[in-house]
Amino acid sequence: MTYIGPVLIGAFYVLLSSLLPDRHRRPFNAIMVAGAGAVYLSGGGLEGWELGYVAVATYVAYRGLESWTFIGIAWLMHTAWDVVHHLKGNPIIPFAAHSSLGCAICDPVIAIWCFAGGRPVLDMLPGRPSVSWLRRSVRTSAGAGSRRPPPPG
Template sequence: MQYVAPIGVGLLYAFLMSLIREPHRRRFNAIMVAGAGAAYLSGGGLGGWEFAFTVVATYVAYRGLESWTFIGIAWLLHTAWDIVHHIKGNPIIPFLHTSSLGCAICDPVIALWCFAGGKTPRELVEWGIPRESEIHPRSAPHHR
């Protein structure tokens, strides 16, 4: 359950965020990942590296104000930071030893949703269904 629940959390996050209309959805998610980038600051388990990571994460989140790809990259950066903290034994939630591991499992799920453009569930389904014109493309006119 420790490995499955974080996937559910990531899916739930994507579903709830998809209820926000665009362009607000993308901007709100950029702000969310910027906050996640600063989540470890209060613990300070990696000293000055915490500040360096926060600077990088903030820049990438800022670029995410206009790009779902950058939001996805920011979530993957946070995943890497979660793994470092899990290995070091300095979890994101001090009283939950595996919280950084859970976060490292959850964050890539959110990143995948971002790389897909932060679409609603309906848009994702429609996006995955080929259009009639893609199934039976019309013959291209012949040029002589």
């Protein structure tokens, strides 16, 4: 479960995040990866290096407000930082010794999705209509229903 659980958590995050409306999905993910960059600040065990990493990670996450690629890069940076903490620092969750390793396994799952453009998961499945197509069709049918002909008489 040390390896499968983090992959499932990453996939679950991607699934839930992909349900957000398009205009909110990228900013939300930029904020999430910025927060992930700061999780070790209060006890990661690497002293001044923690501040340096947070500064760089914050800049990359800021760039992610306009670019899925930068969000993917930020998640991979966090993966590397998790590996450092697993080997030399303190775990991300103090009472879970392998939590940094789990995070290092989870983060690339999210990064891959970001490098693919952060599209809704349903749009990526073969043979499935895209979610954006479904939304357009629902809007069109709702609009068509509001233009009823006048009642006879």
